[in-house]
Amino acid sequence: MRRIVKVLAGAALIAALGYTxxxxxxxxxxxxxxxEVRRPMPGDDMLPAPEVVSTRGVTIDAPPEAVWPWLVRMAGGAEPVLPEFPQLAVGDVLPPGPAGPDMRVEICDIPQTLAFRSRDHARVRIFGLSAERGGTRLVSRNRIAAPASVPRTSVHSAGAITIVGRAVQRVVLEPGGLVRERRMLAGIRDSAESCLPAAELLPA
Structure with missing residues (x-):
């Protein structure tokens, strides 16, 4: 067991060298x-000391009121196919997806802030919308706690497992999260802009 842990820790550290x-x-x-990275967002206090914080954004040529329904739909994991949109309210719980546990709606301030927290309180996800030049800035923030502990046979193994967990989170989960989130943000942007009358789109 100890030998396997050492090998995994070494492999994780080697992979992390390229993740500068x-x-x-x-x-x-x-x-x-x-x-936007420095600015506090409503809901930050739900996980005050995270291990990882990501803040990403996209500009959308549509007003916040037109973006909000698509945010609700796609942040909830649904594909934007039907013209009807779901409604979310504080206390609603979304089923677990491929990227993590089920998430509870903690803030639903239409059309400005939508925030979720996992039931184990290990992750907070916040979306903020603000008007900008007739369009919208959509900012997404993830706050993630340290990797969960696992059963250990010794203090030595504990340190190695912690290294492996953090390295995997950085080298695998963080880039994977970027890919999924950029796809979601682009989908919200494209859906909101495509449903807006051409006369209302911002000039290029």
Whole structure:
């Protein structure tokens, strides 16, 4: 067991060497401005000391009121196929998806803030919409606690497992989260803009 843990820890550290601080920062803040990264968001206090924080953003050529229904639909995991939109309210619980546990709606301030927290309180997901030049800035923030502990046979193994868990979270989960989130943000943007009358779209 100890030998396996050592091998896994070594492999994780080797992989992490290519995930430099500058690459990691780009991954965690893709699409967001420096001000958006620094700015507090409603719901930050639901997980005050996270292990990982990502803040990403996208500009949408549609007003917040037109973006909100698509945010609700796609943040809830549904595909934007039907013209009807689901409604969310504080206390609603979304079923678990491929990326994590079920999430409870904690803030639903239409059309400005939508925030979720996992039932184990290990993850908080916040979406903020603000009007900008007739369109919308949509900012998404994830706050994630340290990897959960696992049964250990010794203090030595505990340290190695912690290294493996954090390395996997950084090298695998963070880039994977970027891919999924960019796809979702782009989907919200494209759906909101495509449903807006051409006369209301912002000039290029």
């Amino acid at each position: 601080p500058s690459v990691r920062r780009w991954c965690l803040t893709c699409g967001a401005t420096d001000e």
